[in-house]
Amino acid sequence: xxxxxxxxxxxxxxxxxxxxxxxxxxxxxxxxxxxxxxxxxxxxxxxxxxxxxxxxxxxxxxxxxxxxxxxxxxxxxxxxxxxxxxxxxxxxxxxxxxxxxxxxxxxxxxxxxxxxxxxxxxxxxxxxxxxxxxxxxxxxxxxxxxxxxxxxxxxxxxxxxxxxxxxxxxxxxxxxxxxxxxxxxxxxxxxxxxxxxxxxxxxxxxxxxxxxxxxxxxxxxxxxxxxxx
Ligand code: SF4
Numbered sequence: 393x394x395x396x397x398x399x400x401x402x403x404x405x406x407x408x409x410x411x412x413x414x415x416x417x418x419x420x421x422x423x424x425x426x427x428x429x430x431x432x433x434x435x436x437x438x439x440x441x442x443x444x445x446x447x448x449x450x451x452x453x454x455x456x457x458x459x460x461x462x463x464x465x466x467x468x469x470x471x472x473x474x475x476x477x478x479x480x481x482x483x484x485x486x487x488x489x490x491x492x493x494x495x496x497x498x499x500x501x502x503x504x505x506x507x508x509x510x511x512x513x514x515x516x517x518x519x520x521x522x523x524x525x526x527x528x529x530x531x532x533x534x535x536x537x538x539x540x541x542x543x544x545x546x547x548x549x550x551x552x553x554x555x556x557x558x559x560x561x562x563x564x565x566x567x568x569x570x571x572x573x574x575x576x577x578x579x580x581x582x583x584x585x586x587x588x589x590x591x592x593x594x595x596x597x598x599x600x601x602x603x604x605x606x607x608x609x610x611x612x613x614x615x616x617x618x619x620x621x
Contacts, residue, residue: 393541393558393596401542401594402563405570408590412569414520417443421496421521422488423451428516429480429508434472442471453485453494480508498522512548516568525564527555532575533568539579541596542571 393401415436418424423443430439446467450456456464461482468474468481484506488494496517497503503514515528527533529548533555537543543554559567578585586592 393594395558395560397594398542398558399560401540401591402560402567402570404590404594405574406563406566409570409573412566412573414516414569416440419447420451421517422453423447424520425484425496425506425509425513425517426451426456426481428513429484430468430471430477432473432477432508432513438470438472442468453488456482456485457489477508483507484509496521511552515552519565519568523565525561527552527559527564527568527571529555530572531581532579533571535581536571536575536579539584539595539597540591 414424416424416427416431417440418427427439427443430442446464449467450459450464459482461478464481465474465478468478471477487506488496491497492502498518498521500514500518503509503517504511512528512530515526518524519526519528529537529552534545534548534551537545537551537555543551543558545551545554555567555571556564563570574591578589579591584597586595586597589595
């Protein structure tokens with residue numbers, strides 16, 4: 393993809409959602425860390441349903457350690473892999489208390505050393521909490537980056553590195569949110585909405601819906617091509 397096209401793509405995503413936010417509910421860095429850890433292999437909606445009950449009871453490392461693994465399980469039953477995640481949550485809380493004075497660490501190595509925390513979760517925390525230009529690659533971002541041609545790669549790490557190279561600096565901080573929301577609601581896995589996608593004329597994916605004559609009225613294609621990016 394040409395650099396000017398990448399710039400145009402991000403500019404459209406930014407114009408459509410100038411202030412993107414995580415759909416996970418949280419009110420502190422620690423709550424966000426817990427929510428992101430819980431969101432692996434499950435939806436944000438399920439996580440929010442669980443944390444709405446959990447956080448009023450325990451939303452600090454100390455309170456969660458006191459609740460313990462068995463105490464936390466009933467709150468996480470709607471979340472996938474809740475047995476393992478309950479153990480991770482209590483282990484993570486204990487480690488934050490013992491090694492980091494009860495605060496979410498800002499170093500990648502320290503974050504990735506926490507139980508249940510991998511590169512993707514660390515990137516989200518570094519990005520949202522500490523304002524670093526990290527782009528966490530989940531299944532949605534992996535798909536959008538490859539389909540559009542923005543940052544092709546065979547693995548999440550390869551896509552992350554390509555995004556880092558191919559994302560203009562002005563868009564790096566919010567790129568994660570824009571690409572995730574686009575993948576979740578427009579460029580979906582089974583039925584991408586190419587016919588109405590605001591990136592259709594920039595995207596390299598062979599999207600038959602957008603190209604079908606019945607989906608474009610006379611003049612529409614030209615208008616789309618001429619649209620100021
Ligand atoms: S045109 Fe289709 S494939 Fe390309 S980003 Fe939009 S929805 Fe995804």
